[in-house]
Amino acid sequence: xxxxxxxxKIFKKVGKHLVRHGYNTSHSGNISIKxxxxxxxxxxxxxxxxxxxxxxxxxxxxxEDSSSLIASTELGVHRAIYLETDAMAVIHAHNPxxxxxSLIEDEITCIDAEGFALYKKIPIIDVEIxxxxxxxxxxxxxxxxxxxxxxxxGHGIFAKGMTLEDAxxxxxxxxxxxxxxxxxxxxxxxxxxxxSKEKDFSIW
Amino acid sequence: MKGLNNKILExxxxxxxxxxxxxxxxxxxxxIGGRGLGVKLLLxxxxxxxxxxxxxxxxIFSTGPFGxxxxxxNGRFSLVTxxxxxNGIFYSNSGGSFGVIMKKCGYDGIIIQGKLxxxxxxxxxxxxxxxxxxxxxxxxxxxxxTFEELKKIEGNKINALMIGQAGENLVKIASxxxxxxxxxxxxxxxxxxxxxxxxxxxxKGGNAKVEINDQDLLKKYVKVAQDxxxxxxxxxxxxxxxxxxxLVNVINILGMFPINNFQRGFDERAxxxxxxxxxxxxxxxxxxxxxxxxxxxxxxxxxxxxxKGPEYESVWALGPNLGIFNLTSVTQANYLCNLYGLDTISCxxxxxxxxxxxxxGHIDDPSLIFGNSGILKELVRKIAFKEGIxxxxxxxxxxxxxxYGSEDIAMQxxxxxxxxxxxxxxxxxxxxxxxxxxxxxxxxxxxASLEIFAAPKKIDRFTIAGKPDLLILKQNxxxxxxxxxxxxxxxxxxxxxxxxxxxxxxxxxxxxxxxLLEIGERxxxxxxxxxxxxxxxxxxxxxxxxxxxxxxxxxxxxGSIVPLKTMLEQYYFIRGWDEQGIPxxxxxxxxxxxxx
Numbered sequence: 001x002x003x004x005x006x007x008x009k010i011f012k013k014v015g016k017h018l019v020r021h022g023y024n025t026s027h028s029g030n031i032s033i034k035x036x037x038x039x040x041x042x043x044x045x046x047x048x049x050x051x052x053x054x055x056x057x058x059x060x061x062x063x064e065d066s067s068s069l070i071a072s073t074e075l076g077v078h079r080a081i082y083l084e085t086d087a088m089a090v091i092h093a094h095n096p097x098x099x100x101x102s103l104i105e106d107e108i109t110c111i112d113a114e115g116f117a118l119y120k121k122i123p124i125i126d127v128e129i130x131x132x133x134x135x136x137x138x139x140x141x142x143x144x145x146x147x148x149x150x151x152x153x154g155h156g157i158f159a160k161g162m163t164l165e166d167a168x169x170x171x172x173x174x175x176x177x178x179x180x181x182x183x184x185x186x187x188x189x190x191x192x193x194x195x196s197k198e199k200d201f202s203i204w
Numbered sequence: 205m206k207g208l209n210n211k212i213l214e215x216x217x218x219x220x221x222x223x224x225x226x227x228x229x230x231x232x233x234x235x236i237g238g239r240g241l242g243v244k245l246l247l248x249x250x251x252x253x254x255x256x257x258x259x260x261x262x263x264i265f266s267t268g269p270f271g272x273x274x275x276x277x278n279g280r281f282s283l284v285t286x287x288x289x290x291n292g293i294f295y296s297n298s299g300g301s302f303g304v305i306m307k308k309c310g311y312d313g314i315i316i317q318g319k320l321x322x323x324x325x326x327x328x329x330x331x332x333x334x335x336x337x338x339x340x341x342x343x344x345x346x347x348x349x350t351f352e353e354l355k356k357i358e359g360n361k362i363n364a365l366m367i368g369q370a371g372e373n374l375v376k377i378a379s380x381x382x383x384x385x386x387x388x389x390x391x392x393x394x395x396x397x398x399x400x401x402x403x404x405x406x407x408k409g410g411n412a413k414v415e416i417n418d419q420d421l422l423k424k425y426v427k428v429a430q431d432x433x434x435x436x437x438x439x440x441x442x443x444x445x446x447x448x449x450x451l452v453n454v455i456n457i458l459g460m461f462p463i464n465n466f467q468r469g470f471d472e473r474a475x476x477x478x479x480x481x482x483x484x485x486x487x488x489x490x491x492x493x494x495x496x497x498x499x500x501x502x503x504x505x506x507x508x509x510x511x512k513g514p515e516y517e518s519v520w521a522l523g524p525n526l527g528i529f530n531l532t533s534v535t536q537a538n539y540l541c542n543l544y545g546l547d548t549i550s551c552x553x554x555x556x557x558x559x560x561x562x563x564x565g566h567i568d569d570p571s572l573i574f575g576n577s578g579i580l581k582e583l584v585r586k587i588a589f590k591e592g593i594x595x596x597x598x599x600x601x602x603x604x605x606x607x608y609g610s611e612d613i614a615m616q617x618x619x620x621x622x623x624x625x626x627x628x629x630x631x632x633x634x635x636x637x638x639x640x641x642x643x644x645x646x647x648x649x650x651x652a653s654l655e656i657f658a659a660p661k662k663i664d665r666f667t668i669a670g671k672p673d674l675l676i677l678k679q680n681x682x683x684x685x686x687x688x689x690x691x692x693x694x695x696x697x698x699x700x701x702x703x704x705x706x707x708x709x710x711x712x713x714x715x716x717x718x719x720l721l722e723i724g725e726r727x728x729x730x731x732x733x734x735x736x737x738x739x740x741x742x743x744x745x746x747x748x749x750x751x752x753x754x755x756x757x758x759x760x761x762x763g764s765i766v767p768l769k770t771m772l773e774q775y776y777f778i779r780g781w782d783e784q785g786i787p788x789x790x791x792x793x794x795x796x797x798x799x800x
Contacts, residue, residue, distance in 0.1 A: 004669040035670040037778035086700065086717050088674060117435060120428070145716040146701060162654065162674065166661040203424045204705075 003040055003056040007033065011042070012051045014091070014164045019049030023093040023171060029156075030072035033089045033164055034082050037061055041072050076133040077140055077158065084141035087160030091167040094156035097178035098122065102153040108178050109196040115177030120201045122157075122174050123150050130155035149174050205232045206415045207269030207710035212245075213311045213334065215326060217318035217400055218259065222334045227312070233713070234796065237268030237312060239295045240687035240727040242284025245315060246293070247734050256288035256392075257374060257399040259319035265365070265405070266313030267303040268689040273416065274426050275706050276433060276698075277691035279304055279494030286738070287391035289376045289550070289600050290619040290643045293734040294391035297647075297686055299493035299501075300383035302363045302407060305330075309410035320401040323372075327358065330410020342403050344369060346543035347381045354406055362408040368545030370588040371398035375598040377550035377587075377621075381542060385501070385512030386493070389547045390620060391642060392600070417712030425705045429698055433497055436697040438657075443500040443693060444490060446479030448516035451624070453478045458656065458665075459759025460629025462520070462622075464527050464574045465556035466615045466750060469626045470759035473529040477519050481531055498693050506535035514538035514548070517646075520624035521552025526559060527574030537580045544588035550600060551587060553621025557601035557614050558593065566608040569593060618643035618744050627751045629761035630655040632663075632671035635771045638745045639675070641731035647692060649679035659696065666764055672775040680724030687727060726795040729779075729787050733797070742785040745772060 014031055018024045029048050032041035039059045042048065046055035059067040059075060061082060068075055078090045101108050101124075108122040123143050127135045130152050140158045143150035148170045149159035157174055161167030184191065210232070214223040227241070235244045242264040254260050263285050270278040281303025287294035306314065309330035316326070320336070323343050327335045337357075342350055347368045354364050363382060370378035371394030378394025379387045388394075416422060433439045442450045455461045456474040463471045475481070486506055492499030503512055514522070514535050522541070523534035541548045562572040571579050572593065586594025596604050601614035601621055615622045620643025627634030632651040640648035651674060655665035663670070681700060685692065688703060700717045707715045735744075751766045776783065780791030787797075 004667070006664055006667040007669045033670060034673050036774050037673065084718060086677060086721055088670070088677060117432070145718050146704065148701075161660065162677075163661045163663055163670075169661070203421060204428065 003053060003058065005053070007035065007040060008051075008053045008056060010164050011056055014168050015042070015048040015051045017168060018091070018093050018171070021172070023095055023175065024048055025094070029091070029093045030074050030078070031091045031164060032072070032078045034061065034087070039075070039078060039082060041075055041078055043070050044072050074133045074136070077137040080137040080141045081144055081158065081160060085144045085160060087144065089161045089164040089167045091159050091164070091171050092156060093171050095151075095171065095175040095178065097175055097182050098151045098157050099154060101178050101182055102151045108151070108174075108181060109201060110177040110181070111184060111191065111194060111196055112177055112180040113195065114173065115180070116195045116201070118173060119148070119170075119177060120204045121196070122177065123147050124153055125150055126153050127155070205229060205269065205711055205713070206417045207273070207707075208232065208237060208312045208414055209307065209310050209412055211311055212266075212313040212315060213328070215314060215316045215334075217316065217320045217336070217402065219318070220336050234723065235727060236684070236687040236723060238266055238282035238687040238689035239284060239297070239683060240723065241268075241313065242266050242282055242295060243293060243727055243730050243734065246284050246286070247730060249315070250286060252737055253739070254286060256286045256291065256396060259400065260317060261286050261396055261399070263316040263393075263396055263400070264313060265306070267307050268687055269707060269710050270688045270690050272304045272307045272414070273710060274422065274495070275690065276426065276429055277493070277496045277498065277694040278689070279496060280689050280691050281306070282686060282689055283380065283388045283393060285393055285396050287393070287642070288395050289392040292618060292642065292738055292740050293731045294393060294642050295686065295731075296388040296390055296393055297689065298382060298386050298388045299496075299691065300363065300386035301494040302365055302382050303689070304494050305363050305407040305410065307414070308412050309407055310412040314405070316400065316402065318400065323401045323403050325354070325404035325406055326402065328405070328407045330408065330412065332409070339403050343372065347545055348384065348543055350404060351384075354404060358406055358408060362406050364404045364406045366404040366545070367394045367397045368543055368588065370394055370545045370598075372403075373588065373590050374398050375546065375588060375590065376600050377547045377554060377598065379545050379547045381545050385542045387542070387547070390549065390645070392547070394545045416710050418709045422706060422709035425702070425709055429702050430497060433694070433697040438696040439498050439693065443498050446483050447500045447502050447513070449479035449482050449514065449519050451479070451516040452519065453480070454656070455625060457760070458629055459756060459761035460626040461524065462615075462624060462626045463524050465525060465560045465613070466622070466626055467560070468758065469629060469756045469761050471524060471529075474524055476529045477523045477531050477534055479516075482514070482519070485531065486535060493691070496691065498691070500693060504535060506532045506539070509536050509539050511535075511539035511542060513542070517624050518548035518552075521549045522580065525552055525556045525624070526580070528577045528580065530577045533577035533580050537584050540581060540584045544584065546584065546588055549623055550621040551584060553615055554587075554597045554601045554604060555583060557604055558597050560613050561605065561608050561610060564610065564613070566610055567593070612749050615748050615750070616644050617747060618740065620644040625652055626756065626761065627747060627766050628756050628764040630665040631668065631764070631766050631771070632665070632675055634747060634751060634766040634768065635671060635675050635775060636679070638747050638768055638772065639679075639775055641728065641735060648682055649675050650682070650692070651675050651678055653678070668767055668771055672771055672778055676775065676778055677721070679728055680721050682724070683727040684720045684724035687723070722795070726797060729792065729795055729797060732781070732785070732787055736786055745785060
């Protein structure tokens with residue numbers, strides 16, 4: 001089935017953004033949307049930064065089908081997210097600052113104004129085999145029921161949204177908050193004002 | 205369930221008897237309250253194909269677990285009944301404070317059936333019990349006068365749901381009013397109350413306190429939510445300053461502001477009835493519902509009249525959709541609708557239909573022309589009192605147009621007049637009109653939030669891709685919001701992730717977003733089943749042919765039509781309904797719905 005041109009344009013735009021800005025390597029990461037009761041996802045090993053219309057694959061939402069031969073390796077994670085959460089679009093990227101902080105923290109608290117207003121905190125989970133789809137498909141949807149994103153320790157971020165652009169904002173916003181936190185920690189100096197403590201994000 | 209009284213008052217008007225009923229825990233966990241609870245009770249209790257104006261029809265008023273708590277915008281409450289305008293399920297949602305007082309009187313809801321012998325009102329006194337009182341002296345009084353009279357009898361500290369003359373006269377577009385201009389507006393629900401000879405439901409007193417599982421946690425969540433409401437521009441400034449009329453200029457610029465019964469989508473004169481003009485020329489004071497930090501309501505003065513509003517839909521329906529751009533005339537007509545108890549959207553939509561029928565030579569009344577503001581006030585009165593041409597218009601546009609053999613001229617779905625967004629300008633929103641379980645409604649699944657307002661992100665308003673999926677999500681979301689019960693405007697800043705946390709803190713039950721969406725889906729399917737039971741089906745999931753066949757000729761929506769058939773087939777598939785739009789057995793089983 002040929003994917004609608006309007007959908008392809010959005011995939012192309014979002015894919016290019018993710019690679020150009022260092023969220024993914026040339027062939028890593030995957031993006032998808034739910035449309036027409038099915039999943040449209042990036043083809044396996046397609047270059048995210050240079051997607052062609054044939055690089056988009058339509059897959060069944062509720063059961064495995066032959067599209068898994070060519071669809072992204074992490075189709076199973078995307079499918080589980082769609083079935084278990086309110087996601088309409090999903091992005092998986094390898095945000096460097098989120099991944100770096102995930103190796104030293106249990107959650108990334110947003111200390112910047114934009115981060116605390118929009119996200120509050122970025123949860124981190126441990127998965128037995130982080131880069132494998134099976135374990136990730138079990139653990140990631142649990143977190144995405146109540147958060148727009150989750151970082152798999154040492155691996156990368158999964159973000160959901162109403163649209164791909166919505167999910168993209170969560171991926172890039174999480175990275176921005178993680179980067180500010182990382183840079184602030186690097187100075188070794190205490191914070192003059194910690195917004196996260198004022199708002200008590202531990203309860204969120 | 206914590207957060208509720210777990211008690212409903214059943215009122216039998218025939219026998220003048222009352223009964224307190226405990227709602228089973230399973231029903232509350234499956235349907236929560238408000239709209240969901242009302243739909244479930246109506247389906248269970250109303251005999252099949254009951255005439256909506258028959259005494260057996262039910263009026264079910266209810267609140268939800270958020271009502272009366274510290275959750276922002278919890279003052280809204282719900283009504284469910286069978287509509288005389290659509291002959292299908294009808295749910296409506298009103299602001300004000302009635303629901304909160306009702307809950308303080310110890311009831312999560314009231315089910316009213318039967319018919320009084322003489323005009324009367326129901327008094328629910330939190331301290332002294334429930335009583336039916338005769339009030340034939342109130343016959344023929346408008347809602348403002350009725351409230352004044354009720355206060356003389358019951359004291360100033362009351363709230364009341366009331367019908368005006370339109371409801372008494374069984375006008376099929378009559379509303380039920382409270383707090384002067386707050387309304388259960390649509391679907392002719394005022395006629396149902398009028399058919400029961402029930403002029404008002406009065407609540408007062410009461411100090412029932414519902415149990416909150418973790419008040420401290422709820423306070424923390426609410427604090428975060430209030431901060432969010434303060435920083436989002438729509439809830440922080442647009443709605444408080446201009447009310448919903450802020451939409452006039454926005455929708456007009458997009459070329460989807462219906463003019464002259466949806467014959468055009470743009471008019472430069474729209475600015476004359478904009479939110480900015482209302483704010484500058486009419487607004488006297490701002491006001492809000494119970495526990496609302498947004499406060500979108502306005503007290504206004506137009507000429508020698510005072511009142512509340514007009515809201516966006518009202519200013520459009522009684523103004524530009526009739527070719528009228530005189531703000532004073534429009535506002536005064538809006539006041540009269542509130543006093544007579546008329547739905548402003550259906551009133552304007554039905555008048556617009558009559559004007560186009562006249563324009564096309566079907567009605568012989570030279571005064572009934574687009575742009576004639578001089579007839580507006582008198583026409584509204586004639587509709588409320590069913591006089592002259594007003595009697596025909598009072599039946600709604602579907603029946604009116606059928607009378608003249610020109611049904612295509614009625615801008616309605618399932619009998620309910622369409623609101624102020626031309627569906628050709630946002631085709632996902634158009635699918636929402638066609639598939640709304642209560643008829644031509646913009647609120648049931650407001651896809652305009654993405655297609656127009658980019659919340660959370662903009663999507664192309666003219667493409668099909670992904671629209672049925674997104675619409676279903678929005679419809680399920682709204683069903684649960686209406687059941688909690690919380691104002692739709694809170695959704696500009698908050699969302700189900702907030703509501704799940706509130707509900708968990710209130711009830712102690714482990715709710716999450718998906719659990720809420722599943723409840724929303726269950727409610728929507730139950731509404732669909734009700735409609736199918738009453739004889740509605742795929743043939744009613746339609747739009748007026750104008751939107752399918754006639755592209756708009758000017759503005760930023762020029763050339764667009766609605767590809768309804770393609771979207772509808774996808775919609776049914778995703779919903780798990782068959783080709784006729786009937787929920788499949790496995791869909792119902794998945795949702796735990798037993799009624800078929």
